[in-house]
Amino acid sequence: METSRRELAAMIALGSAGIALSSTPSPADAGTSPAAPALVHHVFFWLKRPGSQADSEQLIAGLRTLRDIPVIRRLEIGVPASTENRDVVDASYDVSELMFFDSVKDQKTYQDHPIHQEFVKSCEHLWAKVVVYDMATV
Structure with a gap:
């Protein structure tokens, strides 16, 4: 059971990191996105x-x-x-x-x-x- 908990925690961490990275604008986009007022x-x-x-x-x-x-x-x-x-x-x-x-x-x-x-x-x-x-x- 301990191994599956570790695997589950790792999958959650990797998935969260992937979501965070995919939603972070690149430096080239900084300040140009219509969703980000200055x-x-x-x-x-x-x-x-x-x-x-x-x-x-x-x-x-x-x-x-x-x-x-x-x-x-x-x-x-x-x-x-x-x-x-x-x-x-x-x-x-x-x-x-x-x-x-x-x-x-x-x-x-x-x-x-x-x-x-x-x-x-x-x-x-x-x-x-x-x-x-x-x-x-x-």
Whole structure:
């Protein structure tokens, strides 16, 4: 029985390694794959009236208008999830948006775009605090 366990463990390890290697992009493909955006832009909003459903809905509606900006590859909008309460989880924000861009230049184009400028003008009265995390993918 011990031999078959070892053989099974070896087969699992080899199969896992094969899967990992086959799904790893080659250095030549790095940064060119459409599945790998170059920049991730994550914004967290704290409302002036925390917990206000009306303010949250208005902010979410404003964020949805940003989908019309062509350089945004993907946009996700959300609220804190009802996950396990742990010391490392900060669920104090009210609304968050997560965007993916092909380049830093595209993110700058988004910042300057009239739709984004209008969003800020029409919704900034709703938030008390905004925190942005921009990440370059590696």
